[in-house]
Amino acid sequence: AQSVTQPDIHITVSEGASLELRCNYSYGATPYLFWYVQSPGQGLQLLLKYFSGDTLVQGIKGFEAEFKRSQSSFNLRKPSVHWSDAAEYFCAVADTGRRALTFGSGTRLQVQP
């Protein structure tokens, strides 16, 4: 069965600093990987996705993620964090049929002024 681990429950960064959120997955075949962001009490918004091809993918709001098969990782990065980036971030993996999404437990990002 597939699984996703987000090792960091809570991260605090200063505005303007760089950010990296970690994600490790377990899946037997080529994974389909996603990063979603959720503001309090809201639904999920897709930041970026990886299906195949270039292992460095660009997303919305200046985010990027790199797929590393050897490390089973799909870490999310942003060079300069804005106060509006404070939210909960979820990494997810989809099965071969791109049906059910399996989510990690999330990382809560706090941004200090």
Next chain:
Amino acid sequence: DAGVTQSPTHLIKTRGQQVTLRCSPKSGHDTVSWYQQALGQGPQFIFQYYEEEERQRGNFPDRFSGHQFPNYSSELNVNALLLGDSALYLCASSRTGSNTEAFFGQGTRLTVV
């Protein structure tokens, strides 16, 4: 495009009652998935509907059932509500057969008292 819409936004039910949640998918999408997100956790897959049939199911009891209508909208029904069913219920829609991602609604917050 209205995106994925869910109703109601909030709901309070008494233990033992039954509840129905509704979802209208994004225009052009034919597949609907439901997720349960307990407080402080990542979403958990309940089931997915395609062509009015349940195509895949997560690890949820039979108290959770669903339906998809010819216009692709969907309902989630939960019988014999337990306190532990209190959660944010998220609907996601997607288009089968292509490299597209799932779009999420804002969710229905269910509180069981």
